[in-house]
Amino acid sequence: MRARSVFSAVWPPVLFGVAFLALWEWFVEARDVKPFVLPKPTAIWEQLRDNHDVILEATWATAQNALVGLAVGLVCGLLAALLASRLRTLDEMLTPLAAAVAAIPIVALTPIFNTMFASTSSIPRRLIVAIAVFFPIFINTLRGLRQIEPVHAELMHSYAASPWTTTRVVRLPSALPFFFTGLRVACSAAVIAAVVSEYFGGLQKGLGPAITSAAAASAYPRAWAIVCAAIALGLAFYLAALLAERLAMPWRRSTV
Amino acid sequence: MSVEPAATAAAAVNLAGVGKTFAARGRGSATEALTGVDLTIAPGEFVSLIGPSGCGKSTLLRIVADLVEPTVGEVLVNGKPARRARLDQDYGIAFQQSGLLEWRTVRGNVELPLGLHGADKRERRSRADELLALVGLEEFADHRPSQLSGGMQQRVAIARALARRPALLLKDEPFGALDEMTRERMQSELIRICAETSAAVLFVTHSIPEAVYLSNRVVVMSARPGRITDIVDVAIGERDEDVREADAFFGAITEVREALRGRRVA
Numbered sequence: 001m002r003a004r005s006v007f008s009a010v011w012p013p014v015l016f017g018v019a020f021l022a023l024w025e026w027f028v029e030a031r032d033v034k035p036f037v038l039p040k041p042t043a044i045w046e047q048l049r050d051n052h053d054v055i056l057e058a059t060w061a062t063a064q065n066a067l068v069g070l071a072v073g074l075v076c077g078l079l080a081a082l083l084a085s086r087l088r089t090l091d092e093m094l095t096p097l098a099a100a101v102a103a104i105p106i107v108a109l110t111p112i113f114n115t116m117f118a119s120t121s122s123i124p125r126r127l128i129v130a131i132a133v134f135f136p137i138f139i140n141t142l143r144g145l146r147q148i149e150p151v152h153a154e155l156m157h158s159y160a161a162s163p164w165t166t167t168r169v170v171r172l173p174s175a176l177p178f179f180f181t182g183l184r185v186a187c188s189a190a191v192i193a194a195v196v197s198e199y200f201g202g203l204q205k206g207l208g209p210a211i212t213s214a215a216a217a218s219a220y221p222r223a224w225a226i227v228c229a230a231i232a233l234g235l236a237f238y239l240a241a242l243l244a245e246r247l248a249m250p251w252r253r254s255t256v
Numbered sequence: 257m258s259v260e261p262a263a264t265a266a267a268a269v270n271l272a273g274v275g276k277t278f279a280a281r282g283r284g285s286a287t288e289a290l291t292g293v294d295l296t297i298a299p300g301e302f303v304s305l306i307g308p309s310g311c312g313k314s315t316l317l318r319i320v321a322d323l324v325e326p327t328v329g330e331v332l333v334n335g336k337p338a339r340r341a342r343l344d345q346d347y348g349i350a351f352q353q354s355g356l357l358e359w360r361t362v363r364g365n366v367e368l369p370l371g372l373h374g375a376d377k378r379e380r381r382s383r384a385d386e387l388l389a390l391v392g393l394e395e396f397a398d399h400r401p402s403q404l405s406g407g408m409q410q411r412v413a414i415a416r417a418l419a420r421r422p423a424l425l426l427k428d429e430p431f432g433a434l435d436e437m438t439r440e441r442m443q444s445e446l447i448r449i450c451a452e453t454s455a456a457v458l459f460v461t462h463s464i465p466e467a468v469y470l471s472n473r474v475v476v477m478s479a480r481p482g483r484i485t486d487i488v489d490v491a492i493g494e495r496d497e498d499v500r501e502a503d504a505f506f507g508a509i510t511e512v513r514e515a516l517r518g519r520r521v522a
Contacts (some may be wrong), residue, residue: 151355154323158344169368173359180413251359251400 069129
């Protein structure tokens with residue numbers, strides 16, 4: 001029953017993907033589209049195969065940036081949400097600040113960070129990722145911590161439980177679904193922020209510089225191949241977030 | 257001065273001149289939710305509050321639980337001020353929503369009030385198992401609440417309310433969301449559980465048969481302002497399934513219904 005439902009969930013997108021690729025291949029072939037406009041999927045695949053060690057290396061560099069930035073942003077976002085949910089004054093200070101952080105254009109900040117740190121440093125791009133991650137984690141977790149079912153609030157009050165006990169016993173576990181919604185957004189944002197921040201100077205490592213150099217060398221199928229690697233990395237992060245969600249909330253699975 | 261211990265024991269609940277006015281919010285005027293409530297519940301007595309929506313019966317229950325503070329009047333629970341009684345965990349409470357924590361197992365939910373007040377792990381576990389046996393759910397101890405039916409969830413909530421062996425149980429329409437058959441079964445179950453624990457019960461309900469079946473006394477309230485208009489003593493003897501079809505039962509129902517309409521001839 002379970003294997004069957006997995007299968008029925010998987011085949012429509014797979015079928016669509018295969019059909020899409022076949023149509024793409026046919027279209028480029030039939031209309032004789034130039035590679036700098038749109039390369040064929042098979043050409044992209046060849047590049048992926050031939051350059052897989054270089055691409056893998058670049059992907060790993062980007063993954064490290066995204067992962068470190070994600071961890072930093074995650075911890076900061078969680079702590080800030082926890083403090084803001086308990087201290088009203090801090091909430092009033094932090095929430096507008098968090099909105100300001102969310103409005104920071106990553107593209108504009110990257111060159112500034114690059115000049116702040118040595119040109120061989122990975123810190124600027126990891127900082128950018130952390131900033132991009134902070135907001136979705138903070139705002140979602142805070143919302144989860146704030147909402148408490150009235151019946152739970154009354155129950156904990158009747159137990160004469162302290163506010164901190166209520167946070168630990170009720171608020172934190174019931175904030176988990178909200179936190180994981182934030183984490184999913186944050187995981188995708190982390191990879192995007194990492195790639196974008198690598199674009200703008202600094203260290204010549206990672207998927208960002210690899211795409212620029214491939215495009216500069218008119219190696220369009222290779223540039224596309226690297227874009228595919230970036231997509232795969234983003235998906236891997238997203239799926240990791242989904243997996244963590246399932247593992248952390250086993251009680252949610254039993255209801256499905 | 258040699259009085260029997262039972263006679264000196266404090267009443268489970270003692271309300272004197274209790275009133276509650278909710279302050280005006282925005283442009284609305286202040287609402288008088290309750291006024292002039294006097295009520296005493298003896299140890300082990302089962303008392304129901306019944307009345308139309310807005311008569312303040314839930315507010316009254318929350319005043320006893322010290323979840324809402326009365327504007328005027330005195331509230332004693334087990335002879336102590338309501339706040340003290342809450343801090344001492346003198347009562348157990350159950351609401352219409354079971355309010356179980358979905359991430360805890362059934363046993364974990366029953367253990368919740370024990371864990372908050374420093375019972376050790378072994379003690380918690382044995383007490384939880386004892387309570388689950390009492391409500392007939394021992395084989396569901398390791399299930400999640402979401403795997404249980406509504407009636408079973410309510411039974412878990414009752415077990416949780418009984419965890420600290422309170423002398424008083426407060427119940428706010430605990431069976432309100434259940435179907436009629438489950439509801440009747442739960443009522444019989446509650447009668448049995450109360451007999452075993454000898455706790456006094458304050459029970460809020462919308463259902464006249466439910467109030468009559470369960471209670472020693474039915475407190476009839478009316479709205480605007482919320483107040484007690486009548487108290488019906490229910491004398492229908494031993495509660496078993498036959499009682500539900502006995503004349504005395506229907507007689508008591510009629511009596512409560514008349515009281516609700518405000519034309520009972522005492």
